Amino acid sequence: MVAGLTGLAAFWTPAFARKGGTTHVQVGRVFYKATCAIALTGLAMAALTFIAPLAVHPRAAVLTAEAAAVAIARDRMAAFFLVYLVVITFAPVYHGVRVLETRGTPENMRTPFHTGLAVLAIALGTGMIVLAAVAREPVFAALSPIGFLVGRGNLRFARQPYASRMAWWYEHMGSMLGGGIAFHTAFLVIGAGRLIGTQLTGFAAVVPWILPSLIGIPATSIWVGYYRRKFKEDPELAARGSRFAAGGSRLALGVGDSRLED
Numbered sequence: 001m002v003a004g005l006t007g008l009a010a011f012w013t014p015a016f017a018r019k020g021g022t023t024h025v026q027v028g029r030v031f032y033k034a035t036c037a038i039a040l041t042g043l044a045m046a047a048l049t050f051i052a053p054l055a056v057h058p059r060a061a062v063l064t065a066e067a068a069a070v071a072i073a074r075d076r077m078a079a080f081f082l083v084y085l086v087v088i089t090f091a092p093v094y095h096g097v098r099v100l101e102t103r104g105t106p107e108n109m110r111t112p113f114h115t116g117l118a119v120l121a122i123a124l125g126t127g128m129i130v131l132a133a134v135a136r137e138p139v140f141a142a143l144s145p146i147g148f149l150v151g152r153g154n155l156r157f158a159r160q161p162y163a164s165r166m167a168w169w170y171e172h173m174g175s176m177l178g179g180g181i182a183f184h185t186a187f188l189v190i191g192a193g194r195l196i197g198t199q200l201t202g203f204a205a206v207v208p209w210i211l212p213s214l215i216g217i218p219a220t221s222i223w224v225g226y227y228r229r230k231f232k233e234d235p236e237l238a239a240r241g242s243r244f245a246a247g248g249s250r251l252a253l254g255v256g257d258s259r260l261e262d
Helices: 002-016 022-051 065-101 112-135 138-157 167-196 207-230 235-241
Strands: none
Touching: 002 022, 002 167, 022 065, 022 167, 065 112, 065 138, 065 167, 112 138, 138 167, 138 207, 167 207
């Protein structure tokens, strides 16, 4: 919970701070570290839940063998879903950092970890379709394309020439904002209810799933478009150079260029 709140606070400062400035860089690193902490703790929680679901989530009443089997199956499906949320949150943030670190040598982005993380996102997206069918949860199917888009997009950008001089800038910005959308979604869906001690029902329960995307996707498109105009780059080239510039997003560290300001 501490890492989640820290990440939420740290996300907004780099987004509005002068790009490449001290505040942007330092607080951006905090956001990245918070994302790493959330990923590690989330994976640990998922592993414990999968290994000993009833110990991690004990029931107040004594369960029959049949009821225990159902509870174990549901807890393990929830653990798989948690792993998926971790990956689609961490992968774009990690990709955004690597884009910035390797902007002069994009071929160095193609590390085993970067490639493996992208492939894992695609594989888990496939698994979410299966999980949706088994659990009869439409929201799982609705979220499954995110894994495909994140994984395919990261692999593709790491293997194609920059379409424009500042393509790395748009990709970094889009990836960090895309990670922020996933970050806020995960927090609203999982953390907010625990924080305020209540659970939403009916249509209100759907709001945390869609609100970050409804706000974040248009905002990302507008923001990237602003920098396209600022850098006086051809809109068509810029759109091909970034998966986020043409009106969509797959769901903002490191060293920036101090010569470029908001």
